[in-house]
Amino acid sequence: MSASNQSLITLVQAVEGDFEELVALRIAAMRESLERIGRFDPVRARERFRSNFSVPHTRHVIANELKVGFVVVKPAQDQLLLDHLYIRPGSQGQGIGAAVLAQIFKEADEQSMPLRVGALRGSDSNRFYQRNGFEFLAEEEWDIYYLRPSR
Numbered sequence: 001m002s003a004s005n006q007s008l009i010t011l012v013q014a015v016e017g018d019f020e021e022l023v024a025l026r027i028a029a030m031r032e033s034l035e036r037i038g039r040f041d042p043v044r045a046r047e048r049f050r051s052n053f054s055v056p057h058t059r060h061v062i063a064n065e066l067k068v069g070f071v072v073v074k075p076a077q078d079q080l081l082l083d084h085l086y087i088r089p090g091s092q093g094q095g096i097g098a099a100v101l102a103q104i105f106k107e108a109d110e111q112s113m114p115l116r117v118g119a120l121r122g123s124d125s126n127r128f129y130q131r132n133g134f135e136f137l138a139e140e141e142w143d144i145y146y147l148r149p150s151r
Contacts, residue, residue, distance in 0.1 A: 008064050009100060015055060018055075030120070030123075037122050058071075059071055071086075073107070079114045079116050080108050080116070085097060085101070114149050115134075115148040116146070117146050119145075134146035135149070
């Protein structure tokens with residue numbers, strides 16, 4: 001995606017009725033990474049997403065007038081938590097995620113807040129977050145955590 005197209009990326013507030021669409025997108029986006037480590041379970045994925053679904057913190061990612069993903073950013077103690085960033089598999093690799101991160105970074109910087117994110121071990125998202133300015137923070141059994149300091 002060229003720099004001129006990045007301006008076409010917008011974030012639009014989600015509503016409660018979007019749950020089914022969002023959980024389906026999350027499952028599709030995570031399926032390959034979860035299958036790789038033998039942890040793909042759509043029922044568990046749905047339950048985990050439902051248990052912490054927060055409409056006020058959830059926004060659709062719109063590219064060229066199409067919903068191509070969603071992002072969830074929540075306040076967490078003295079930082080912001082990038083709880084979810086999913087781009088539809090067919091729309092990945094086009095710079096959309098980086099454009100979303102640029103917007104989220106701007107919001108975090110305006111609040112002088114660091115931004116934390118967790119990525120599934122073995123997922124391509126680990127390289128994506130490191131490439132986009134996140135620094136290794138900690139590692140657990142299934143996830144690796146990163147932090148982007150406040151600017």
